[in-house]
Amino acid sequence: MLISDIVATLAVQKAGQPGRLFDIFEFDDDDKKLITQTLGNGEVCGVAALPSGVLAQFQEAIMAGVWHIRFTDPAGDLIAEYIEVAPIPMAVRRACTALPALISHGSAPPGAMNVMPLMTEIGDRMVQYRDGDPAHVIILSLFPMSIEDVNFLQVTLGAGPVQLTSRGYRPCRVAAAGARNVWSVQFYDNMGKIVVDMLQIVDIPAVAIATEEDFRDSAAHLRDVEEAYFK
Numbered sequence: 001m002l003i004s005d006i007v008a009t010l011a012v013q014k015a016g017q018p019g020r021l022f023d024i025f026e027f028d029d030d031d032k033k034l035i036t037q038t039l040g041n042g043e044v045c046g047v048a049a050l051p052s053g054v055l056a057q058f059q060e061a062i063m064a065g066v067w068h069i070r071f072t073d074p075a076g077d078l079i080a081e082y083i084e085v086a087p088i089p090m091a092v093r094r095a096c097t098a099l100p101a102l103i104s105h106g107s108a109p110p111g112a113m114n115v116m117p118l119m120t121e122i123g124d125r126m127v128q129y130r131d132g133d134p135a136h137v138i139i140l141s142l143f144p145m146s147i148e149d150v151n152f153l154q155v156t157l158g159a160g161p162v163q164l165t166s167r168g169y170r171p172c173r174v175a176a177a178g179a180r181n182v183w184s185v186q187f188y189d190n191m192g193k194i195v196v197d198m199l200q201i202v203d204i205p206a207v208a209i210a211t212e213e214d215f216r217d218s219a220a221h222l223r224d225v226e227e228a229y230f231k
């Protein structure tokens with residue numbers, strides 16, 4: 001049974017290893033509805049635009065590290081559907097593979113204050129970054145930034161193929177920039193005002209990633225659900 005297989009996978013999943021996909025595309029509507037109700041909606045959801053033009057929409061379950069993923073073609077038609085056990089859906093990483101590894105820009109615009117040293121720091125950290133390195137964090141909230149600085153930064157970095165939100169202790173929005181391993185991470189208060197605005201140079205920001213402890217806790221939780229309702 002699918003739930004048993006997910007529990008077994010969660011019990012052994014490692015944080016640094018690829019996840020496992022469970023294909024539910026051919027399941028009938030009643031089975032899909034039951035799966036959705038059983039897994040529920042957790043803290044993280046988002047979209048990833050793949051280089052092929054396919055769009056991946058993902059929703060984390062109440063059990064962290066379990067994801068419901070729907071793939072649609074450019075016409076909007078559903079072409080694949082999975083439950084995935086992973087730190088983050090593999091579609092997120094696939095979507096970022098084609099991003100440029102370097103950034104280029106012209107001279108500072110009139111009215112700029114601090115954007116050029118910031119661009120140098122971002123560029124240097126991109127070159128130095130290796131998979132598995134801790135995130136290099138640049139807290140933009142602490143920088144005196146003119147509107148010219150902000151506009152130049154946004155235009156230079158561009159918009160990337162991944163956007164997600166986390167409804168954890170504090171609401172958070174995470175978006176890939178148009179350059180590899182550069183992410184915008186913004187935390188909001190309950191009124192929707194940005195309280196922390198940062199850039200992270202990292203493969204995937206930690207706020208979106210399930211940990212090994214999450215997998216074990218999720219295995220225990222889902223096992224309890226299985227025993228209560230499916231046995």
